[in-house]
Amino acid sequence: MPRPKPYHHGHLREALLQAAIKLIAEVGPAGFTLREVARRAGVSHNAPYRHFPDREDLLAAVAAQGFLELNQAMLHGAKHQNGTLNRLKHAGLAYVEFALRRPEHFTVMFDAPVSKRKGPASADAAEQAFGTLFELVKACQDEGRLPIGDLRQLALLHWSMVHGVAKLASAKRLPYKSRADILKFATFVIDESLPVRSDNRKKVQ
Amino acid sequence: MPRPKPYHHGHLREALLQAAIKLIAEVGPAGFTLREVARRAGVSHNAPYRHFPDREDLLAAVAAQGFLELNQAMLHGAKHQNGTLNRLKHAGLAYVEFALRRPEHFTVMFDAPVSKRKGPASADAAEQAFGTLFELVKACQDEGRLPIGDLRQLALLHWSMVHGVAKLASAKRLPYKSRADILKFATFVIDESLPVRSDNRKKVQ
């Protein structure tokens, strides 16, 4: 029996982060507890303080990680789609899908106090995720698939739309039961609301 | 000195609700504390339990009250507007305005666990608020100002859109500083995204 328990964990910060993400997924932001995180990482209740100044900072780190993954999901969703509009659309769907898959995590990302002071990493990651959307919208605009005009405003429009669906869906406010129905609705919203320039707008079926 | 402090408060439930709403506005849902609410109502730390089974129920009541006020705000915003589309639009603006005016309250309404069991009143009030939006959309549709098709879907589309703006705005994720700028953006979103049937869609300026 070489070492039943090394005094030093080795990758505690990462372990804490993962444990926190998992815990949040299980009990939600309200039930989330620093001590439980420590317990799950097999470490004393005060060990986390060596890596995170306080509870809020750990949550900020969780949020940051969430934004990274959200960004990845969007990029992955857009990849291999042909046509800029299609890429934008699938990025949006990936956004909604993420919110559905990790509703609690999504809540932490957008409903925790977001002071730059507490979570610069989180703010950066969020910025980056929005940047991805921004680029996709820009590509559409450059290609003439979206009206010209204030690019930022247009990107924010798309973001708001998708975010609205994602939030209502993850909060279970939409009257749809299955994930498939929700994604169908998301598709509907994206298709209907994208202000395309030409007249190939689909009619409401 | 007739009665320096009557044993029975008289309207404690209402007082607690108001105190809770105020406290949440000040410290946010995270800092919210049953005991502090009791303190502010000038009552012992256990008195609230006579009126609310637990902390979550008080929050549910706060949410319910929020939905009532949100509904009123929408109705008030729509009133005296001429044209169904205009009424719908101003209801949406009122929705965003509410979220801006009471961001923490808004968070409680939409990000608390929303089990029907815990908050039937809250669920009803939310239902009612959505009903208002639903009626406004229906009026537009009946008048031919919105495409025919699944009414519920169309109403949910409008709700999602407005909710997205409201949520991002109240979470301070939008790059606009002043309330006026945010409302201008909200107007833009509503105007651009409403799928109007005729060709009088405004171009992106």
Next chain:
DNA sequence: CAAAAATGTTGCTCGTGTCAACACTGAAGA
């Protein structure tokens, strides 16, 4: 008018966040 129900209070237990003091470990310099 008595009994019971409603409403408030005091006093606990338990869990959590956070601080302070201490212990172990690995790496850098003597």
Next chain:
DNA sequence: TCTTCAGTGTTGACACGAGCAACATTTTTG
């Protein structure tokens, strides 16, 4: 190699909030 020392983890406090139980006071009701 031996000694320090910074980094990391632990134990032990304290204050405070949620919720339970037992008790007090008022109001209602039979």
